[in-house]
Amino acid sequence: MKTLENSLILGILACAFYLPLVVSYKKVTIPAELKSVAAKVSVNTTSCSVTCGLGFKVEEMCEITPAGERRNCTLRRSDCLTSWICGLLHFTVPVGKPFEISCLSSDATGIDSQAYIYTWRLAQGLITTNDVLFKPFKNPDSVIKLSPTRESDAGTYRCDVQMTKTFKVIKRIYFGIRVIQNDLVDLDFQKSLTLEQRIAENEEEGNKQNITHVETRQQQSFWQSKLLNEPLIGVGSGVIGGVLVSIALCFLRKIWRSNAAEK
Structure with missing residues (x-):
């Protein structure tokens, strides 16, 4: 009985709290001004x-x-x-040649430079993305100009672009720079090829372009040789047959003469 009485009391209290909410509900109407x-x-x-x-x-x-x-x-x-990590770019620069690297792409050069902070770090003499090996490199601008380039400029340059207001990193890019002597190697790849390498390269290109032509010529040669060989085979067979017939006749003639002499 006490359990039933407690349940009834809880039900009455719930209805008491719920009814005012139901009664106070009013339909919301959208003003005509907002409809337009x-x-x-x-x-x-x-x-x-x-x-x-x-x-x-x-x-x-x-x-x-x-x-x-x-x-x-x-x-x-x-x-x-899309992503703030841009990876590593490699460059090979001869000594004395002007060279520059930039954190910003060509289509973002018109943005407000004061809205971003550029932080550079350098791993001198190494091509790496291991952040432990980098040391601070003083350059407040988004561009580093090497003019002229020296051997001591070789290494990996890391640039971090941050928002001025929030210090959030929105871009990180690595520039790996190798500096070589002008007389050490010629950067013109075609010019540095040996005669054998040029011939091999030309043959490879020629094979790709002429493969259809070669197959066509092979097919033509096959049918031409077949057409030429068929008459030759016929003539050869006739000659061999005639020789065999002549040998057989001579053999029969000798037998006939020997039989006639015995009689």
């Missing part, structure tokens, strides 16, 4: 201009009416970030 308002949203966008680091994308912004119609469409360029 058009919202401006992005209806189309391009992919990011780069696969890593800071890039941009172009969005098509349109006003959408309550009826679903598009109007007053415009194009808007906005920043985008």
